[in-house]
Amino acid sequence: MDFELTEEQRAFAQTAREFAEGQLAPHAAQWDAEGIFPKEAIAKAGELGFCGLYAPENAGGLALPRLDATLVFEEMAAIDPSTTAFITIHNMATWMLGTWATPAVREHWGPLLTTGEKLASYCLTEPGAGSDAASLKTRAELVGHEYVINGSKAFISGAGATDVLVLMARTGDAASGAGGISAFVVPADAPGITYGKKEHKMGWNSQPTRTISFDNVRIPADHLLGREGE
Numbered sequence: 312m313d314f315e316l317t318e319e320q321r322a323f324a325q326t327a328r329e330f331a332e333g334q335l336a337p338h339a340a341q342w343d344a345e346g347i348f349p350k351e352a353i354a355k356a357g358e359l360g361f362c363g364l365y366a367p368e369n370a371g372g373l374a375l376p377r378l379d380a381t382l383v384f385e386e387m388a389a390i391d392p393s394t395t396a397f398i399t400i401h402n403m404a405t406w407m408l409g410t411w412a413t414p415a416v417r418e419h420w421g422p423l424l425t426t427g428e429k430l431a432s433y434c435l436t437e438p439g440a441g442s443d444a445a446s447l448k449t450r451a452e453l454v455g456h457e458y459v460i461n462g463s464k465a466f467i468s469g470a471g472a473t474d475v476l477v478l479m480a481r482t483g484d485a486a487s488g489a490g491g492i493s494a495f496v497v498p499a500d501a502p503g504i505t506y507g508k509k510e511h512k513m514g515w516n517s518q519p520t521r522t523i524s525f526d527n528v529r530i531p532a533d534h535l536l537g538r539e540g541e
């Protein structure tokens with residue numbers, strides 16, 4: 312295949328390698344052994360733009376192509392796959408929020424997330440819906456100017472230690488499949504949210520994984536990402 316990385320792409324990879332060698336390598340084994348979620352190191356990654364690699368610029372991101380982001384993740388994952396896996400999830404949630412949130416929500420959360428000062432979890436998987444994501448059952452019901460959320464999520468990376476949740480929930484009926492699912496921005500400490508115990512895992516221990524339950528959690532209607540069912 313006739314393909315070469317550009318000088319800029321090689322520079323990103325080099326920066327990521329140096330960051331990983333300097334900030335992750337000395338601690339990665341200890342973080343994993345002791346189950347430490349290294350928020351300070353993640354914020355340092357944020358200083359380099361690694362918490363908003365492909366998030367839009369108006370959210371504070373670098374708006375890079377996915378390939379460039381992948382080169383950064385690849386270098387960090389070679390040294391600390393556990394922490395890097397969380398950073399990739401945080402990037403995905405930050406991109407969703409930065410791209411589809413209302414201006415007010417984006418202006419609040421965008422800079423906090425792209426700098427890594429605050430962290431995001433991505434909440435799709437449910438106890439009865441893993442690979443078959445279109446069958447999820449968590450519901451978000453529009454009541455006046457708020458959505459009321461009920462249901463539960465499983466295997467959520469960072470849960471209990473992050474600041475905001477990008478949540479997939481059903482706004483249409485069950486027959487609408489993937490078309491009835493919408494995405495929301497939910498503050499992680501909203502009343503009605505409870506976190507389950509930290510899952511026992513083989514590896515990937517520098518990030519907690521937990522279930523999350525939503526019991527009549529109310530969020531402003533403008534915390535919907537994009538439009539219902541999109």
Ligand SMILES: Cc1cc2nc3c(=O)[nH]c(=O)nc-3n(C[C@H](O)[C@H](O)[C@H](O)COP(=O)(O)OP(=O)(O)OC[C@H]3O[C@@H](n4cnc5c(N)ncnc54)[C@H](O)[C@@H]3O)c2cc1C
Binds near residue numbers: 435465467469512520
């Ligand atoms: C450590 C960890 C962190 C995670 N973090 C997150 C997170 O942050 N956010 C989040 O939303 N989710 C997260 N997940 C969930 C992860 O995305 C799911 O585990 C994954 O989607 C698979 O779902 P499942 O575990 O329910 O497996 P299942 O859907 O039950 O699948 C089990 C197996 O069956 C296979 N299978 C399923 N359906 C079919 C089919 N129709 N035909 C053939 N084969 C099939 C699958 O490929 C798989 O091998 C995490 C999981 C782990 C383990």
